[in-house]
Amino acid sequence: MAKFDNPWRTVAFVGVVGLDFAFCVVAGFLLGRYLDRLFATEPWLLLFCLIMGIAIGVYSVYRLVRPYL
Numbered sequence: 001m002a003k004f005d006n007p008w009r010t011v012a013f014v015g016v017v018g019l020d021f022a023f024c025v026v027a028g029f030l031l032g033r034y035l036d037r038l039f040a041t042e043p044w045l046l047l048f049c050l051i052m053g054i055a056i057g058v059y060s061v062y063r064l065v066r067p068y069l
Contacts, residue, residue, distance in 0.1 A: 016064070021058070021060065
């Protein structure tokens with residue numbers, strides 16, 4: 001477990017956590033929107049993929065933060 005003695009290391013870690021979560025949510029949204037347009041199921045696949053993106057983002061953030069708990 002790395003210590004956060006350097007404030008820049010802490011800022012970088014928080015940035016990575018935020019970007020990781022945001023990427024998962026945006027990827028879920030874009031995938032759901034694409035699939036909805038492809039299969040004409042608006043808005044169901046968008047909602048499903050968005051919820052899955054949020055869930056995957058939360059799990060990913062948990063995996064990143066777990067060593068520091």
